[in-house]
Amino acid sequence: MFSHLIGNDEVKDSLRRLLATGRTTGSLLFTGEQGVGKKLFALELAKAFNCRNRTVGNNRTKDQSPKSKDQTLDACDECSSCKRIGRSAFAPFGKDDDDKSRLIWSEHMDVAMARPYKNIIRVPVMRELESEANFRPFEGATRVFIIEDADYMNDQAANALLKTLEEPPPTTHLILTTSNPMALLPTIRSRCQVIRFAPIPHEQIEKFLIDKEAMPTADGKLLARTSRGSLGRALATxxxxxxxxxxxxxxxxxxxxxxxxxxxxxxxxxxxxxxxxxxxxxxxxxxxxxxxxxxxxxxxxxxxxxxxxxxxxxxxxxxxxxxxxxxxxxxxxxxxxxxxxxxxxxxxxxxxxxxxxxxxxx
Ligand SMILES: [Zn+2]
CATH class of the missing domain: 1.20.272.10 (Zinc Finger, Delta Prime; domain 3)
Incomplete structure (x- = not known):
């Protein structure tokens, strides 16, 4: 699992452990620079929670070998659920989007995202999230709500979210991402399990750009070294x-x-x-x-x-x-x-x- 994502091996380990024990708290806070993979990891987690071919961590017997352990944790990447969640690009708001204060749904009926519009996440989207979070999953095992750049919530939105964070239903997971955790209300931070993302080593970014993006070697080298550990930045340059x-x-x-x-x-x-x-x-x-x-x-x-x-x-x-x-x-x-x-x-x-x-x- 997470094998196609580069960098942050420690994060991969803790998320795997989390899935293996089945002791996933309701809410996670992913912190780290822009472009280090927070959203992609969140989607990967959403896949694992909802994969139709995955055995839940709790159901494993103790004597399974580490390899098979890994396999039971993996999102298969092949079932319809994995595929549709994997396709979630959550494109930025366009000019013609009629309502920018709503959740953006993926192709999967249990996975949605909130993100800032003009640098603010406003209260209507958090109210919508609150009510959606209380529903049982429609088609998968878990409802997953990703709040991207959560530090852009205004006070009203943050207070509305607090209610959801206090008592999330067991079948709902919230994943907040931010590159500026100190800008979040302390009461929000304290209700989430914090997962810290590190910059990606430039060698790994270079390899990715050259091998996977088919970039000329000189370009890949230069972009990797100027990216300051952010694959997102390298790709956007x-x-x-x-x-x-x-x-x-x-x-x-x-x-x-x-x-x-x-x-x-x-x-x-x-x-x-x-x-x-x-x-x-x-x-x-x-x-x-x-x-x-x-x-x-x-x-x-x-x-x-x-x-x-x-x-x-x-x-x-x-x-x-x-x-x-x-x-x-x-x-x-x-x-x-x-x-x-x-x-x-x-x-x-x-x-x-x-x-x-x-x-x-x-
Ligand atoms: Zn699957």
């Missing part, structure tokens, strides 16, 4: 535009470290500020940071295998030759300061100019 952004940021770094070309820096600041939204602006800063870290790592004599941008070895080496730790640290902290300032509404054009000018003086 457009490699061509990523390379363009990186080229632009390498020019900034070269101007800062080698040529001192102020005109170039101000032009780059202008380009940076033209980013279409805050997310893409911050992605540019991510790229700049990763280049600085790489050059710094070379300056410190660390092995080149550790570089994120290992395909840019030559230019990074030239920059590293001129780079002191003091300067690298100062650059990184100036970027971090700007990120903090982005929390308040600030003029990105002015901020970008100021950043590059002050980095040039570091």
């Amino acid at each position: 457009d490699i061509e535009s990523y390379r363009e952004r990186r080229e632009a940021m390498l020019a900034v770094l070269t101007a800062l470290a080698l040529t001192g070309d102020r005109t170039r820096l101000l032009r780059s600041a202008e380009d940076l500020a033209a980013a279409k939204d805050r997310d893409s602006y911050e992605q540019q800063l991510d790229v700049l940071e990763s280049l600085i870290r790489d050059a710094w790592s070379l300056a410190l004599g660390r092995p080149k295998e550790m570089l994120v941008n290992s395909d840019l070895l030559k230019p990074l080496q030239s920059i590293a030759a001129e780079l002191t730790s003091k300067k690298a640290m100062s650059w990184l902290s100036q970027i971090e300061e700007l990120r903090g300032a982005l929390e308040v509404n600030l003029n990105r054009r002015i901020a970008s100019d100021a950043l590059f000018v002050s980095m040039a003086m570091a």
